[in-house]
Amino acid sequence: MTKTSTLRAAPGYAFLGIWTLFSLFPLYFMVVGSTNTSQDVLGSRLIPGGAFFENLAKLFKAQDVGSALFSSFFIAVGTTVLALIVCSIAGYGFEVYHSKGKDRVMAVILLAMMIPFAATMIPLFQVFAKLGLVNSLWAVIIPAISTPLLILLFRQSSRAFPSEILEAARMDGLNELSIFARIYVPTMRATFAAAGVITFMTAWNNFLWPRVILIKNEVQTMPMLISNLSAGYVTDYGVLMLAVLIASLPAMVVFLVLQRAFADGIVGAIK
Amino acid sequence: MKRTTKIAVSAIAMAMPVALVLSGCSSDGGDNGGGAGGDNTLTVWTWDPAFNIYAMQEAEKVYQKDNPDFTLEIVETPWDDLQTKLTTLAQSQELDELPDILLMQNNAFQKNLINYPDAFTDITDSGIDFSQFPQAVTDYSTLDGSHYGVPFDAGTAIGAYRTDVLAEAGYTIDDFTDITWSEFQTKAEDVLAKTGKPLLSGQAGSSDMIMMMLQSAGASLFDAEGNPTIADNSVLEKAIEVYTKLVKSGVFVEVNSWDEYISTFVNGSVGGLINGVWIVGSIQTADDQAGNWAVTNLPKLDGVSGATNYSANGGSSWVVTSNADVDLATDFLAKTFAGSTELYDTILPKAGAVANWIPAGDSDVYGQALDFFGGQAIFADVVAFGAEVPSNNTGVYYYEGRDAVSAAITKIIGGADLKSSLEEAQATVEFAMG
Numbered sequence: 001m002t003k004t005s006t007l008r009a010a011p012g013y014a015f016l017g018i019w020t021l022f023s024l025f026p027l028y029f030m031v032v033g034s035t036n037t038s039q040d041v042l043g044s045r046l047i048p049g050g051a052f053f054e055n056l057a058k059l060f061k062a063q064d065v066g067s068a069l070f071s072s073f074f075i076a077v078g079t080t081v082l083a084l085i086v087c088s089i090a091g092y093g094f095e096v097y098h099s100k101g102k103d104r105v106m107a108v109i110l111l112a113m114m115i116p117f118a119a120t121m122i123p124l125f126q127v128f129a130k131l132g133l134v135n136s137l138w139a140v141i142i143p144a145i146s147t148p149l150l151i152l153l154f155r156q157s158s159r160a161f162p163s164e165i166l167e168a169a170r171m172d173g174l175n176e177l178s179i180f181a182r183i184y185v186p187t188m189r190a191t192f193a194a195a196g197v198i199t200f201m202t203a204w205n206n207f208l209w210p211r212v213i214l215i216k217n218e219v220q221t222m223p224m225l226i227s228n229l230s231a232g233y234v235t236d237y238g239v240l241m242l243a244v245l246i247a248s249l250p251a252m253v254v255f256l257v258l259q260r261a262f263a264d265g266i267v268g269a270i271k
Numbered sequence: 272m273k274r275t276t277k278i279a280v281s282a283i284a285m286a287m288p289v290a291l292v293l294s295g296c297s298s299d300g301g302d303n304g305g306g307a308g309g310d311n312t313l314t315v316w317t318w319d320p321a322f323n324i325y326a327m328q329e330a331e332k333v334y335q336k337d338n339p340d341f342t343l344e345i346v347e348t349p350w351d352d353l354q355t356k357l358t359t360l361a362q363s364q365e366l367d368e369l370p371d372i373l374l375m376q377n378n379a380f381q382k383n384l385i386n387y388p389d390a391f392t393d394i395t396d397s398g399i400d401f402s403q404f405p406q407a408v409t410d411y412s413t414l415d416g417s418h419y420g421v422p423f424d425a426g427t428a429i430g431a432y433r434t435d436v437l438a439e440a441g442y443t444i445d446d447f448t449d450i451t452w453s454e455f456q457t458k459a460e461d462v463l464a465k466t467g468k469p470l471l472s473g474q475a476g477s478s479d480m481i482m483m484m485l486q487s488a489g490a491s492l493f494d495a496e497g498n499p500t501i502a503d504n505s506v507l508e509k510a511i512e513v514y515t516k517l518v519k520s521g522v523f524v525e526v527n528s529w530d531e532y533i534s535t536f537v538n539g540s541v542g543g544l545i546n547g548v549w550i551v552g553s554i555q556t557a558d559d560q561a562g563n564w565a566v567t568n569l570p571k572l573d574g575v576s577g578a579t580n581y582s583a584n585g586g587s588s589w590v591v592t593s594n595a596d597v598d599l600a601t602d603f604l605a606k607t608f609a610g611s612t613e614l615y616d617t618i619l620p621k622a623g624a625v626a627n628w629i630p631a632g633d634s635d636v637y638g639q640a641l642d643f644f645g646g647q648a649i650f651a652d653v654v655a656f657g658a659e660v661p662s663n664n665t666g667v668y669y670y671e672g673r674d675a676v677s678a679a680i681t682k683i684i685g686g687a688d689l690k691s692s693l694e695e696a697q698a699t700v701e702f703a704m705g
Contacts, residue, residue: 038556039537039556039557039558042530042533042534042537042538043534043537043538044534062320121359122359122362122363123363125359125360125363125365126363126364126365129363129365129368134368208355211352211355211356212355212356212359215346215356215368216346217346217347220347224352227349227352228318228320228347228349230349231318231319231349231350231351232318232319232320232321232322233319233321233322233549233550233552233553234321234322234552234553234556235530235533237530
């Protein structure tokens, strides 16, 4: 890079730098807040304090963090694995096989995206109550394993899947299940990563439905635990920040690990 | 062959979740709530570990003295979530998922009672003596003369001020006792000029202060039939006028969120507050201000007939649901929250839970001086205030009314015409009522 082009790029970098600071500030405040007392957090103290272990002790005394983490992990991992299986098969099927009605079916599936969850919550509750699944983590997983967004994502990505490979595989005698499992899945790794990140994060942060269907304390999830912490007349903001930090870490790790594949998957790249 | 495999793939996709469900990890659904009785256990939904959950745990201990086998299963459920759950269960008619007892915000009581009558049990003849609670409080949980709730914490409003800030401006707490809003305005402006500290703060877009002013004069947004009276409501107009003046003169600072509101007094950027007595828990988190707070009553509206220096904000009551072991639940409530001085003596000092049960006020515990409040026995004062609070007519559409008035206040402070903004709010509520 020449000196002039560096100079020309400087304002851009400065802008991005400032923007990055703005974006990272809430994260910084959360981390620092978890080491400060409630009064310090309210006073917007921006340097780390010495109350981390005190906050940790208070948090574990007030709430069953272990069981909430387990429930959240179980729901997030279960939803992600099942949603990837179901939606990838659906997206693949919609693109690769031909049938007269498939576009109409797809249109109906996409229409489902327009219905707000609040409108379906009451009938959904009736269904799960009849099935005896109130307080079951599966009641949170099942409604989330087939989503129009993921089916659409897999269908769109499958468009880039070369039909020549499909035909060659069929001529070589592979059956449809093997083509899907041995050729399609490895080829579409990036799409799986993107879909995995989206599903994991949505499932991890899911609040309204779990709050309604999971009634007992033992099956509460991390977002419900955070809601409990801020429900009282007196909120301990240091403890709250720590709980938010603990709840944010897994989603951050998943995103950072799959970041590159996520970006590729969203733009539909095939490697 | 191809077709068979296609079917196989679809079948696996469909069967997998079902198989996983059947393979377990489903806990015992259907046995969440109350029940027909016999097991000596009550399930309770409530939300604050330092306050009402603690009170329930202490009540369990009190009741266990005569009933050693009795247990409570307390499910921590924040109020907003509790309301969502209640709505979902009532609308889906899955009432057997309800607990035996739940805690209800007083302001939401009428709405829930009228909308979901199947969800609650009439406890008028259960042996609980409702005359031992202030009528203004039992009114929240009474419908057509029948009682549905046992009042728990008082939402009695207090004026709490920093005595050091007042002293700096040459005032004492007595100068802010039994005064009118116009006197408050003059003195608060003086305090602001001399100390640089506003005396009050609150969330912008919240109508809490207006509602407290309304109730202090026994007024409401609705008439006895539940029709909105937002337009042409002289008390409401007066309250908004007072509030607008407070904000515009800078003695009332509007902030954006509840957390910011708490931080205004914990950080000492304002010199006081007016709110329900439950706010004292938050005040006391400011260790460095110990000894510098005092509590008194509210200013009253000038020139309004029936105006008093007393009001309420918040407060809650225990409800026996329609899924409850009614005999056990009412006996438990009658012997604890509606009958045990011992219980209130325990929960007051530790949780600051001020009783609505009048006999509890005679206890010595209420007369204890608190160092944080400069040696003042604030709870005895608050119980005395509580007896003076006028009734509040909430009705089914209380929250819709509040929201509409909040929106109107924001417009009025922004310069819109008072009358037309309130007419608009009235129309909004009428539209919501259908």
